[in-house]
Every structure is written in C-alpha cells, then in structure tokens.
Amino acid sequence: MEGVDLLVRGAGELLTLDHGRPGPVTGEAMRDLRIVPGGAVAVRDGRIRAVGPTAELEARFEARETVDAAGRVVMPGFVDPHTHLVFPATRQGEFEMRCLGKSYEEIARAGGGIRNSARRMREARREDLLDRARRLRRSALRHGTTTLEAKSGYGLATEPEILSLEVIAALDDRGDVVPTFLGAHEVPDEYRDDREGYVRLVVEEMIPAVAARGLARFCDVFCEEGVFSVEQSRRILRAGREAGLAPKLHADELHPLGGAELAAELGAASADHLVRISDAGIAALAATGVPAVLLPGTSFFLGMKDFAPGRRLIDEGVVVALATDLNPGSSMTENMQFILTAACLAYGMTPAEAITAATLNAARAVRLDDEVGSLVPGKRADLLVLDVDDHRLLAYHHGVNHVARVIHHGEIVE
DSSP states (O other), rough: EEEEEEEEEHHHHHOOOOSSSOOOOOOOEEEEEEEEEEEEEETTTTEEEEEEEHHHHHHHHHOOOEEEOOOEEEEEEEEOOOOOOOOEEEEHHHHHHHHTOHHHHHHTTTTHHHHHHHHTTTTOOOOEEEHHHHHHHHHHHHHHHEEEEEEEEESSSSSHHHHHHHHHHHHHHOOOEEEEEEEETOOOGGGGOOHHEEEEEEIIIIIHHHHHHTOOOOOEEEEEETTOOOOHHHHHHHHHHHOOOOEEEEEESSSOHHHHHHHHHHOEEEEEEOOOOHHHHHHHHHHHTTTTEEEEHHHTTTTSSOOOOOOHHTTTTEEEEEEOBBTTTTTTOHHHHHHHHHHHHHHHOOOEEEEEEEETTHHHHHTTTTTSSSTTTSSSSOOOESOOOOTHHHHHOSOOOOOEEEEEEEEEOO
C-alpha cells in the first residue's frame, strides 16, 4: 500500500468539481458538481494524491492521519477573488447614516467613503494594519476561504499604497493571499481638481514602484463615472500590464460606462461588480472568457434595489464567479457562505451554481484555477468538511458557519 499523509474518508457528498479538463465552467455545467457519493481524498505533501470512493482509496493507501467525514459534505475550499483586506479603520458611522436614509454617493460627497479611509490610511501604523488584516484572514479561513485576493487602494499615494501591499505580503508566504495594486481606487483630496495629474502619478510613479518590488500580481482600476474614465482606465491598465501586472477592473457598478468591454479588450483577469453591465458588455465577456466577478453582498449591504444580472450572465455563457468584496464601507463581511445565499436569492442561481462560482470559477478570476478550486489530483489540498449532508443546505441554512473542518495545504488547521 502507498503511504499518504492524510485520508479524508466517508463523505456523503464529495464535491470534486472535476470536469476532466482544466479551466472554469459555464452555463449548465455550473450545476454539475461532479459529486462522488461516499467519496474520499488522499493527500500527500500538501497535494491531492487521489480522489474516489472511500473503499477504493482505503484499499490503495495507508494514511498517517484520517479524517472521517461521517456522511457529511466535503468540498474544495472557497476562493474569494475580490477583497479589500487591508484598511485602517471600520466605518460603522457611515453604516448608521445609510440606515437613516443617506445614500452611498451622498456619504461620499460629505467626505466619507473611500477618501475617508484614505485619510486615515496615511496616519495608520503598519502593526495595526497587519493585526486587523490577520484577524480578518483568520476569520475568513474559519468560514472556509482558503485562498483570497487582497487589494491595496486606501493609500492613494505611493508610500501608503506600498505599505498596504507590504502588509498583504506579510500575511502569507504560500500563495494563499493574492496581491492586487489598486492605486486607482479613487482620486485623493489633493488631486480633486487635477484628475489627470493623479493618473500620471499612478502610471509614472506608483506602478513602477510596485513592480520593482514585486508586490502585486494584478493592477485594478475603479472604472466608473466620476472616478476614472474608460480611457484613463485603459492607460493605467496598459501601464500595469507593461510592468508585468495583469489587468482587473471594477466595472459598470453604478453606470454602464463600458468597463466590461474594456476588460474584454484587454483580456483582463476579471471584470467585477457589473450591476449596470450593458448588452454589449455581456457579449464581450462571453466571447473572450473574461470572468465576471459578482458581489451580491455589496448591493445588499448598500441597500440597493438592483443587482448584477447574474442569471442572464450564466445563461449567456459568461464565466461567473462570486466574491465578498470585503471592505469597511460597502461590504463588511469575510463570509463566503453568506455570499452563496445572497447569490441564490439575488441572481436566481442554484446552490450548485453558487458553489461553482465560489470555487472553480473564482479561482479562474485570480488565475489560480490550475492550483485550487477543485479536488483534482495534483492540486493543492485545500478542502472543507461541512456539518451538512446535502450541499444545498450550505446556501439554504443561512447565517451560521457550516464548516466543521478546514484542511489547508494538506494540514488540518480548523
């Protein structure tokens, strides 16, 4: 018998999401979780060695340690492809203002929003930023998120943006926290009358500094009316790409500006938000395979009446992923389980589609689908044992943590 480090056995439903080929899935395939009844996973050296029926794997492998799933659901760890993990302070005062009827835009015009965080960021201490981010990362892991993307974007100046990315780097040394440079998150106070000057600062100073230090994999822009135009976004993202940073976009959240079309044009890693995506934008994403990262928690938390057209995006063949948008202003949650429930109710997604969007397709949105997002031999051994016996309960029974065990890099961590 072959020796392995760990055998997870006796899963009532083993959700492998193994479609027999690399990459994400679209359309009806999102409903097929490739379930192995009574399944097991063998792990060696932090990697998945084999997947199959429990009796078959127990006959092949001798495990140093065993986890008995006891008829429960076992699935890949969640991948959260859009977070703002590093920020200087929470903004519960703004939340209270929204509860009293103020809109997000009204709060921003009054000095709140991203610029509020930017002002605080410039006074923040590294150790405080790192402590807050570590606690949020740990909570996300307890709720089943084994891989997440983390953006800068609250510094809005070279030094604090670099600081944010250094904090992200300090969180992780195994590729579990994917760093994104988002210097073009908003225009800071000192550049309100010189937006072009700020674009030049991002292009000519920030991007070269980030790239020279190897601090980010992606370059993101908030392409939105009143923030960065399509042309400004194109210039920033092209500069990032030339420096080795793959493009991402906050696109078409409040207005159908053409961000999705720009993402398709540039072959971006993803186009995110998309509440106001146009017909042309949907067609462009479907044609190019650029993932749409949907953030139902944001629309929910802001009290918006409109959500992204998730059902239509799936039906028209777009690669659809889900994320928390964890941030202090518009989506203060690190819990991907809640996002699954919100996606089912807001978009008309099935629980299986939501799981696919939060694992395999989400991994594609950070270009790690060859590494995580499904239970396939050779991939990283990131998997969850849930305290449910039917995968549909994960979204249906909401407001609780269903994660019983977290296995990360082949190690039992929760």
